[in-house]
Amino acid sequence: MAETRIGRDTKGVYIIAATPFADDGSIDFRSVDSMVDFYLEHGVNGMTILGMMGEANKLTEDESRRFASHILRRLKGSLPVIVGVSGAGIDNLRDLAGFAMGEGAAGIMVAPTPGPAVEDRILGYFAQVCDAVGPDVPICFQDFPQVTGVPVSSNTILSLTRNHPQIVMLKHEDSPGLAKVETVRTKSGTADTPRMSILCGNGGLYLPLELARGADGAMTGFAYPEMLVQVVNRHAAGDVDGAEALFDAYLPILRYEQQLVFGLAARKEILRRRGAIASAFVRRPGPRLSPADHRDIDRLMRRTEDYVRRLGNAA
Amino acid sequence: MAETRIGRDTKGVYIIAATPFADDGSIDFRSVDSMVDFYLEHGVNGMTILGMMGEANKLTEDESRRFASHILRRLKGSLPVIVGVSGAGIDNLRDLAGFAMGEGAAGIMVAPTPGPAVEDRILGYFAQVCDAVGPDVPICFQDFPQVTGVPVSSNTILSLTRNHPQIVMLKHEDSPGLAKVETVRTKSGTADTPRMSILCGNGGLYLPLELARGADGAMTGFAYPEMLVQVVNRHAAGDVDGAEALFDAYLPILRYEQQLVFGLAARKEILRRRGAIASAFVRRPGPRLSPADHRDIDRLMRRTEDYVRRLGNAA
Amino acid sequence: MAETRIGRDTKGVYIIAATPFADDGSIDFRSVDSMVDFYLEHGVNGMTILGMMGEANKLTEDESRRFASHILRRLKGSLPVIVGVSGAGIDNLRDLAGFAMGEGAAGIMVAPTPGPAVEDRILGYFAQVCDAVGPDVPICFQDFPQVTGVPVSSNTILSLTRNHPQIVMLKHEDSPGLAKVETVRTKSGTADTPRMSILCGNGGLYLPLELARGADGAMTGFAYPEMLVQVVNRHAAGDVDGAEALFDAYLPILRYEQQLVFGLAARKEILRRRGAIASAFVRRPGPRLSPADHRDIDRLMRRTEDYVRRLGNAA
């Protein structure tokens, strides 16, 4: 059985799960199951649910809980699951965190709340969050300034993990960000600052380079999770070139999927075409695919499969 | 009895209501009652609840509904109430709007959702909102770019009210904004664009000047609502100088209260001191008053009362 | 003769000077002279030129130098002058700083350059600035996130003044900002951090409250500098109530002038009406006053003079 909590040494691929809807907009729990199976079959090491890509802010509170509960109970601890609990109010965040941990979550993910973007505010906010959820709940700090509007220095991230033993993981998706990965890797795990696990988001656009800088893996929702898994595994095994060659074969479609906002619709459609979910429905407001977008996806999926086949033949 | 729905000719003062909490953070319904009484006694023409100042995003869904329901049932239509329903997902927005209207709300208030800040996105978003809530629900468009991060041109506002007969009101709180009030006033109520009611927010900082540009009143939460009411009434009665003299007497404390984010804590404390609510508690994350802030409030309240007394004596 | 350099104990009113243009858009040096006389007659303690309000970014390099040189030579050290040198490139900044100091400036003002708004970047940027201009040039750090788009924590400001002995002054115009003034005042002038002079901008909107929190004075361009001077002097002399009463008499027009962007046009028009400059011309792109704006200014100037007269009679 997997360890039940995320920690400072957590490695691998934590796939950001979509929230599958039926065409009428309700949560499609049958697709939840098939999606979880899809992720498991493709070898992910963990799962992150109710993130931005999971359209968490468009669910009702009840839906969020039912969705989290359904997945956690199905997995029964066989795979660690991080639950996104970011929100405007700390009481609501605490309640959802408590619920999720009670259902067996491996940790929670929290992004800085919008507001005056001074970094001493972030320190104060996370002190409140840690106080509210209690010291036993492991926290992944989500650093995604393009979306949160709250840029955060490496120094502030290091302060957070130093001040709060429970802030054990960084979801890195600042951009550009290679130097930041390097800084957090180098300056944590030192005499004064404990090691921080670093999983990289940003759609995976720089994954091999981030691994070379010391990242521990990926946390993103790319619809071909098997690539993420193999890249991380090969890299860990020392096959840096092989990891990058595989990555490059998927890069054209990956860079298409990582478009902000729009990418969610593309990703759900690719998951649908691959059989993971029954419908690519995105709740409003949200992107809709045009005929040209569908043609792009046709083309990119076909080309990706060609590249991967050729790469396999060459190997 | 007041008309039950807001419309294109709505005028007066719609006070933005706080959400009163007990010191343990729960909604204090006894204070809800005393606060509503306080607003009624001070002559407001309407009330707006579950706005940003109402800490709506820190309530649970259930709390939002119980709070709205409590106020609407207590008022029984004796005062029109606008319910803020802004949120990330249109389904949740629609559900809350439906609930509020069912309980007797006079309309809903909606701010543009965060996202790429191109104005054609705003047009699309409000088309979805109108479609979702149905054509019978009057909408107040909240234009508050400092907080939403979504600036909106006068032209876009005029398109919205032209395209959607139900978008009848502008809550104006762009800054600087006098030219915008003038533009919307001049270019609505024309052959091609129906009149739009304009109520001004921004803490009331420019209220007399906005009235001179054609605004219909105020929608803000200033803790001395009697001033807002008298200023709007005197202005409507032609006593422009008297209106402004009264406003100026309150301006020192008003400009203190209109500080972004921080102002909420000051406002709740002033409401508490005036007997409207029992506790100035603000949910986390939120501003806390320091000893120096308390001294500021002591001083500003005392000085305000002096100014107003002197003004009364002079009259 | 005034001390020639700003320092950590600098106090008083540093007026932000406009750049006067003729109606054809060229710098009107005769108005430069009359404006400087106007500021001197009204008792300011220093002057800041080529700031944002000085439309510095719309001058040519040659114009900037001729303007600075003209004022510095005219004043011959009789009044300390801070020269704004903010700009995209550090070489240009260094050259202008060197020129200004050579002409007798008392210091330079620098705002963080736009870019990724992480605070460790700010620390790096100011290390480069200090290195480029050399250790003998006193620097005023301009903290104006609403305009620069770069929010900065109190902690970062304290690090800057601790790391760089030449960063002696804070131009404070964050908003809300009273707690920040208090923090910088309390945490500088301590065992580990030297005292920092704090002059407040933001149009002066909170000046009496900022003085109560320990600010040393004002640095703003309000077109009635005599008020700023008297408020600071009375406050320093212990007449806190008298200072605030005077301030309040001017507050209606002050809050009109402090509107972002638009305020510059209003301020130049008021300076023109008061005889300080010959034309209110603002270079493009820039705000233009409408007939309604002119009526506002008529009214606000008249009312201000009434208030001040009445206050004088009451004293």
Next chain:
Amino acid sequence: MAETRIGRDTKGVYIIAATPFADDGSIDFRSVDSMVDFYLEHGVNGMTILGMMGEANKLTEDESRRFASHILRRLKGSLPVIVGVSGAGIDNLRDLAGFAMGEGAAGIMVAPTPGPAVEDRILGYFAQVCDAVGPDVPICFQDFPQVTGVPVSSNTILSLTRNHPQIVMLKHEDSPGLAKVETVRTKSGTADTPRMSILCGNGGLYLPLELARGADGAMTGFAYPEMLVQVVNRHAAGDVDGAEALFDAYLPILRYEQQLVFGLAARKEILRRRGAIASAFVRRPGPRLSPADHRDIDRLMRRTEDYVRRLGNAA
């Protein structure tokens, strides 16, 4: 000889030129020459100078003019050159535009100036720009909200090109942006709106997809301009698959180079390694390459050359 002005039907690759510096920070005119030769040898159809990538805002006015003049005189009209003239003041913009056109530029590029991001302001700003530079100067509108902070709707872009016959070209670098390319392509060249040339920036990250949506080419500074040229040419010749295969071979290094801010340092280093310029110096403030960055570039250049060689062998 090439046509001397850009127009509504302009197609191809306009390379965004770097500004080469010596290691002492001065402009290295010998490298300017070799860089221009490099671009010519690799077949570009035009050149854009003094853009953001050209560090234009870190040059003195004199340097900008000498740099532009040097290139324009060297090319003697053999290649159309667009000169970036964006800046805070319209007078300065007009003067630089006049100078550049006098020296033989093919047009100017203008981005919206920072300020309140309402789109009716953009319309007003470009009316002033067109008025200032005169109707004979062709303008390329730069749509780069990530950097300018000013998002602009397709509708506003279409209004600009409709209202101002001289706004003939869109430099498209909004993100995500495929739908925007499609909209501008479809809705210009119609009965009421003249055709707009669309050249795509964003480092080229989506170039083949943008060409499929109707873009006319690329305007970006990728250090392998031969790829951009061949992709555009093959696509125009109907070899859509061949174009994309070539693009994909370069995509790993392209996505590295397109990182905001940081990318400039990488690009200059790659240009240096390829012999186009003598030094990769970037003026302060600006990114510096770390040892890890150099290793990334080693690796990515080597892999790119391998991919391209293999692709050639396969063809």
